[in-house]
Amino acid sequence: MYKSTYDVIIIGGSYSGLSAAMALGRSLRSVLILDGGNPCNWQTPHSHNFITQDGEQPHRIAQKAKEQVLSYKNVDFLEDYALLGKKTAAGFEILTEACKTFRSRKLLFATGIKDIMPDIEGFAECWGISAIHCPYCHGYEFKSEKTAILANGEQAFHMAGLVRNLTNNLSILTQGKPDFNDEQVSKLHKNEIRIIETPAVSLAHENGQLETLRFEDGSFLELKALYAALPFEQHSNIPEKLGCTLTESGHIEVDHFQKTSVPGIYACGDNTSRMRSVAYAVAAGNVAGAMINHELTLEDF
Known part of the structure; x- marks a missing residue:
């Protein structure tokens, strides 16, 4: 009662x-x-x-x-x-x-x-499983795997430094024009982190486990983990x-x-x-x- x-x-x-x-x-x-x-x-x-x-x-x-x-x-x-x-x-x-x-x-x-989920097909189904927010909470499980960061500017740069410690196969998906200064671009290139401007439109997955990401121009990127600053x-x-x-x-x-x-x-x-x-x-x-x-x-x- x-x-x-x-x-x-x-x-x-x-x-x-x-x-x-x-x-x-x-x-x-x-x-x-x-x-x-x-x-x-x-x-x-x-x-x-x-x-x-x-x-x-x-x-x-x-x-x-x-x-x-x-x-x-x-x-x-x-x-x-x-x-x-x-x-x-x-x-x-x-x-x-x-x-x-x-x-x-x-x-x-x-x-x-x-x-607030991005307008990317399949993202919500992967959120918390292989589309993740925190390298401390999830990063170890995806160490050395093909990984991307869905963010731009200072958020993406900060996350890149943390995630680069876990994998050397890393891309940043800016969903449009990158927002980095010259020093940041230089550091990203030095650490072999790719910057991809083409917007991502869908994720292929199996029960929330990422397999590939498809871009607006029809190209694909194989992925195991996607960090996102939502x-x-x-x-x-x-x-x-x-x-x-x-x-x-x-x-x-x-x-x-x-x-x-x-x-x-x-x-x-x-x-x-x-x-x-x-x-x-x-x-x-x-x-x-x-x-x-x-x-x-x-x-x-």
């Missing part, structure tokens, strides 16, 4: 939200986790670069975390979407898709982001509607304690940082949970 009022409502019940809930649950805070069951890495087969969990399936990590968090009886988990939020005299109020209303003293948004949008617009400041990159602005610009509202995980990894999400959630508990303690003590 769910209560109507909690110390903290956490919107988003994946790695970051669950990590915060554990810190709060162990501090005897009443917590409600609202989660729509749609994690951004749902089709990623394995999670890496997370000590003790290297190579584990992401959903198994989340499942085990949820089981452990819900062993604290003061933590509730409801599969539902948060639709609206408003400030109240006592804190905050959240209305869900199932027309349920909950109130809390503090809010934590661990809602993640929504990647645009994104916030998964939830509630933080912005409540007045939370967004950064130039589109993330929720937070301080070192995961506090947003609105008193009483915190955020953690992918919605606040370019560091998109399970390990980072767990760490940020742990900090957020501890800081929320600290703030509640100061108010009550």
Whole structure:
């Protein structure tokens, strides 16, 4: 049976939200986790670069975390979407898709982001499998393989330096005129990194595993991995509607304690940082949970 009022409502019940809930649950805070069951890495087969969990399936990590968090009886988990939020005299109020209303003293948004897929046939089916975002999360598995980077300018140049350490068969797909200065072009050529201007239009794959990439002019490129720097949008617009400041990159602005610009509202995980990894999400959630508990303690003590 769910209560109507909690110390903290956490919107988003994946790695970051669950990590915060554990810190709060162990501090005897009443917590409600609202989660729509749609994690951004749902089709990623394995999670890496997370000590003790290297190579584990992401959903198994989340499942085990949820089981452990819900062993604290003061933590509730409801599969539902948060639709609206408003400030109240006592804190905050959240209305869900199932027309349920909950109130809390503090809010934590661990809602993640929504990647905007490029107009390349087959890309979405490969995203998180062989079309990837992070060399730390996925790069080792594609070491020495034929690899490309779908980006331009500073993003592409930065990624090229990281990926070149993993493979010497590397191309940059700029999808049009390259945006590099002379020094960058010189370094790319020195490291035998090809720059391809012709737009890519489709990916041939087998169950998300890349085979070839086809260009607008009909030519092909054999590939095993494609790094991509995708645009994104916030998964939830509630933080912005409540007045939370967004950064130039589109993330929720937070301080070192995961506090947003609105008193009483915190955020953690992918919605606040370019560091998109399970390990980072767990760490940020742990900090957020501890800081929320600290703030509640100061108010009550």
